[in-house]
Amino acid sequence: MQLSPDRPARPAGTGGHVLPVRATGVTIxxxxxALLDGIDIGIEPGPLTVIMGPNGAGxxxxxxxxxxxxxxxxxxxxxxxxxxxxGRAPQLGFVFQKPVxxxxxxxxxxxxxxxxxxxxxxxxxxxxxxxxAAAGLERLAGSPARVxxxxxxQRLAIARALATGPEVLLxxxxxxxxxxxxxxxxxxxxxxxxxxxxTVVFVTHDLGQARRLADDVAFVHHGRVAERTPAHRFFSAPxxxxxxxxxxxxxxx
Numbered sequence: 335m336q337l338s339p340d341r342p343a344r345p346a347g348t349g350g351h352v353l354p355v356r357a358t359g360v361t362i363x364x365x366x367x368a369l370l371d372g373i374d375i376g377i378e379p380g381p382l383t384v385i386m387g388p389n390g391a392g393x394x395x396x397x398x399x400x401x402x403x404x405x406x407x408x409x410x411x412x413x414x415x416x417x418x419x420x421g422r423a424p425q426l427g428f429v430f431q432k433p434v435x436x437x438x439x440x441x442x443x444x445x446x447x448x449x450x451x452x453x454x455x456x457x458x459x460x461x462x463x464x465x466x467a468a469a470g471l472e473r474l475a476g477s478p479a480r481v482x483x484x485x486x487x488q489r490l491a492i493a494r495a496l497a498t499g500p501e502v503l504l505x506x507x508x509x510x511x512x513x514x515x516x517x518x519x520x521x522x523x524x525x526x527x528x529x530x531x532x533t534v535v536f537v538t539h540d541l542g543q544a545r546r547l548a549d550d551v552a553f554v555h556h557g558r559v560a561e562r563t564p565a566h567r568f569f570s571a572p573x574x575x576x577x578x579x580x581x582x583x584x585x586x587x
Contacts, residue, residue: 462497
């Protein structure tokens with residue numbers, strides 16, 4: 335089987351599929367306030383889904399719940415129709431807004447992820463090198479990851495997440511505070527991964543970015559999914575007043 339460098343083979347023994355990823359009735363309360371309020375959402379194979387909404391709407395928290403990094407107070411998350419388990423975790427990649435780099439070289443950051451995912455030792459060097467090449471970072475393979483620029487670190491974080499061949503990649507505002515050149519590089523990297531077969535969920539508050547990337551949009555407001563619709567319809571004829579105000583740049587209470 336011929337493989338794209340953007341889509342390495344998944345390691346054996348990861349325990350089955352994670353898609354579809356579903357949240358049903360998910361609620362999280364803090365200090366008497368519902369941060370997520372009975373959310374229902376499903377991530378199916380294929381489309382690049384953008385989750386957007388105003389600051390404090392619950393976008394990033396929802397992403398963490400889908401990845402089981404945060405446990406809800408009520409409701410359930412399922413992967414592939416069953417409860418999440420550690421054996422399938424390598425099939426769900428997660429990239430934080432602020433990259434978390436190990437005190438190692440760029441390529442060793444990727445090797446570490448491959449080792450944690452159970453990839454045989456003999457495959458790690460090749461797959462780590464392919465992941466860096468796909469991200470345009472091969473010349474920085476031996477550089478300490480923590481001295482890379484912010485954009486380079488984020489590209490490395492995405493490459494590390496993709497190296498294990500996940501079914502789905504969750505990205506939490508990965509271009510926040512980056513310049514246009516770095517943002518373009520990351521968007522190009524994400525689109526390449528999506529074309530190669532990875533289902534992508536991308537959190538952003540940037541309308542321009544959502545227009546460039548989204549196949550469909552989930553608009554989150556006050557801890558609920560106010561609407562979920564194809565991107566072209568969302569931007570041309572939003573169905574909720576909150577989404578209309580957001581697109582028009584008005585403040586949303």
